Amino acid sequence: MKENRKKTTPAPEKKTSSPAVRGIKRVFSMIGKVLATCFFILVITGCVVGTVLTVHVMDYVDKDVVVDLRSLKLDSTTILYANNAEGQPYELKRLQSPDNSIWVGIDKIPQDMQYAAIAAEDARFLKHEGVDWKRTMGAFVNMFIKIYPTKQGGSTITQQLIKNVTGDNEVRVDRKVREIFNALNLEKEYSKQEIMEAYLNVIPLGNGVKGVQAAANLYFGKDVKDLSLAECASIVAITQYPELRNPFKNPEENKIRQEYVLDQMLELGFIDQKRHDEAIKEELTFRKEEYIEEQNEIQSYFVDYVIDEVLHDLMEQKGYEKSYATQMLYKGGYRIYTTVDESLQKSVEASYLDDATFPGVRNPEPPQSSFTLLDYNGAIKALVGGRGEKTGDRVLNRCTGITRSNGSTMKPISVYGLAIEKNLVTWSTMIDSTQHTYTEYDNWTPINYDSYYGDENGHVSTAEAIRRSTNTAAINVCNQLGPRTCFDFLKNKLNMYSLVDSREVGGKIYTDISLSCMSLGSLTDGVSPLELAGAFQIYGNGGLFTPTHSYTKVLDSDGNVVLENKENPTRVLSEETAVIVNKMMQGVVSGAHGTGYNAKLNGVTVAGKTGTTTDDKDQWFVGLTPEYVGVVWMGYDIQQKISYSVYPPPLVWKNVMGKIYENRSSGSFPESTKVVAKEFCTVSGDLATENCPSTETGYYKASNIPGTCIEHLLPQDNIDENGIDHDTGKPWWKTDD
Incomplete structure (x- = not known):
């Protein structure tokens, strides 16, 4: 039997690709995968960056303003003032700090200066809210596509102010973002006027100058309020490139930019054609030579001391640390009203530059010297702390920076004034002047330099004892008063703080409470010439003492009192005692055997006292005229004996004061x-x-x-x-x- 089979239609035969085609497909497949991966990475990264940037940006939104315009005045130059002959203050010296800046209110800045700044730097300043977005975007695009022939800046005046104050100038996106939001916040907090005031006070304008007031002083020798339109434009022209457009170094470049500023002012409608043309034609005169001279100038010994005293008082009275006190002094915009008489200061300086002022000595090298000059209210009128050319600022000042034993200049202030005050002696009291050995002081037997020990009875009058500087008489009177009484008077009443009450060194006690210290000035540490001058003021003003001082007041940049020397004089001796001692000291200069006879001045009454320490290592003369007390110190920085033919200090004093009184008349001492x-x-x-x-x-x-x-x-x-x-x-x- 035949098997029945179902017929099926065979499947069509597959076409196989060539190896080349298959390779290409694989490559495209891989590229697709890579591109897809990169796309997703970029998306993810973009989201992350966007999120971070958003957080970063939002960090600046609605924050407090990071710039406090009200604190900017701290970055201002301090100015010292002296008084002229009419008693009006004038500028004496500016303290040099890294930036020379003087704050000035917007009401003192000409409208032309303000318009010049707007025209040159920020045409839409009055319209924007801190950021000019059109300029900002233009500057950003120009970084990548050169749509402008030159580099474009997008910063407004507000943004420039922030950069100048913070010093944040890095070329970074985050810095620019920070600046933008700070500018927006700044304009919410402050008015346009306040921002313009701050900007014009902090912009760098070449040669170490910040702000338009300091620039006006430097370049034109004027206050900013007195500048012409052309001068305003010239100063504003410096802003973008202070070195290139420096008027001293490149006046041609400054002129080119000045004309551009004036053109912009005309275009913006700030000035008309007539003013524009007149300003273009105006010839500018810059103070270049004066500036160079000022830069090379070394400040005086007096200015050195003002700085020291103000720093000391800021620390003592205000509790400032030294570093902060220094910052406030140099950058706080202080106004310091000093006591100096500049004509006296310059006269003494000239004398101390002249070797003829000083008598010759037999030493291989001449001794050093200082001269201290006060009035009778404790005000320092002149200080010269060394012979010859001053080599720098704040070098050793031998008026204030050294202490030495003062020898017989001690006698009138420690012994005789008190003895007359207490009615222990009178002008003519005959004091025992014979030699004595003091067993309580290690069998000490003092001598008199001229070997004079009084009359046939061994006595000398008080007036003659001062005139001849008789040691034995002074010791006798001091012994009656008691060294402690003399010491307390000097330290507590006359501010001679260098005196040593008691000090133990290596098991040995040192003290100035002794006969030799209080009567002969043989001190442990000594006193400064300024201390000594301050003590002697009582004999030129009727017994009143005022602490020595180099300034009357210090104001901050807003005019508030920071420090003030307004102590009232204190009576430390009676008027009659002071007058009598003064007359006795006149005998030192004009009387027979007076040790200071070489200090005589024609037409001027002079009272004085000499002083010499053991072995002539330190020599002094304190001279009083009706107007001033002047102290000469002579000696070596490393002590050695001074060998001389004529005792030098009174001659030095005469040579210095004689020049001063060539141009001044003299009055008379107080009477009673x-x-x-x-x-x-x-x-x-x-x-x-x-x-x-x-x-x-x-x-x-x-x-x-x-x-x-x-x-x-x-x-x-x-x-x-x-x-x-x-x-x-x-x-x-x-x-x-």
């Missing part, structure tokens, strides 16, 4: 109705009679006049050996009135 002039017997020291063999004029407190001399009284029947009149029962020289 409580001081009376009387003739006294030079033998007894009592008031003279017609029988006294030798007399002189003395000056006495009306409340403490000595008795009449009985040593030369002629015998009379009714007067006994004690001078008692038997008829009246009283001393014969006493009357009922």
